[in-house]
Amino acid sequence: xxxxxxxxxxxxxxxxxxxxxxxxxxxxxxxxxxxxxxxxxxxxxxxxxxxxxxxxxxxxxxxxxxxxxxxxxxxxxxxxxxxxxxxxxxxxxxxxxxxxxxxxxxxxxxxxxxxxxxxxxxxxxxxxxxxxxxxxxxxxxxxxxxxxxxxxxxxxxxx
Numbered sequence: 001x002x003x004x005x006x007x008x009x010x011x012x013x014x015x016x017x018x019x020x021x022x023x024x025x026x027x028x029x030x031x032x033x034x035x036x037x038x039x040x041x042x043x044x045x046x047x048x049x050x051x052x053x054x055x056x057x058x059x060x061x062x063x064x065x066x067x068x069x070x071x072x073x074x075x076x077x078x079x080x081x082x083x084x085x086x087x088x089x090x091x092x093x094x095x096x097x098x099x100x101x102x103x104x105x106x107x108x109x110x111x112x113x114x115x116x117x118x119x120x121x122x123x124x125x126x127x128x129x130x131x132x133x134x135x136x137x138x139x140x141x142x143x144x145x146x147x148x149x150x151x152x153x154x155x156x157x158x159x
Contacts, residue, residue, distance in 0.1 A: 026080045029148040030054065030061060033095055033155055035137045036086045042137070043158070046109045050140035051082055057105050058142055085155040092136045098151040099141050100131070109138040 032047050055062045055078070063079035087095070099106045112125040112135065126134070141148055 027145055028061075028080070028143060029145045030078060030080060030082045030140070030142050031148050031152060032082060032084045032138060032140045033092055033152060034084065034086045034158065035089055035092050037089075038137060042114065046138040047082075047084060047140075049113075050107045050109055050138050051078075053107050054078075054105065054140065054142055061142065084158040085152055086158045087155040089136070091154055092139060095141075095151050095153075095155065096131075096134070096136055096139055098153075099139065102143070102147050102151065104141045104143040104147060104151065106142075107140045108134060108136055111135040111137050 030051065032050050034043055034046060038046065061078050061080065062076050065076045066074035068074070096106075096108070108126065110126055110129070112129075113122050114137075116122050116125055129135075141151055
């Protein structure tokens, strides 16, 4: 029998047994860290690209499909919020190293990707640079809340 604070195994959701009015609190976190010097359009583009692959490697982050009152079906989305942070180039590099050391699922976006026009060239641009030399402009990570918080140490919420 579960106690009232037990996490649903494998779901990353803390569920207070029997009370649907209690807010759901996730024991995992989806986060995007953006370099603070990006233009507005770049921030949006980078964020969208960075989170796009997460559901393919961590399917538990995807919720159920949506339907409206007319029965029109809509695609499922993440089941939890995506938190967006910003920081300096140096902070992004440090966070990247911490994410790697913790083996957290992650995606990267480098400055080179702004000048490519397709997936093949994007992957080639990243592959051409060693991990400690990547000119990162953004990174997404997913994992236990405390691990993600440690990776993001020093970053601030995006305004």
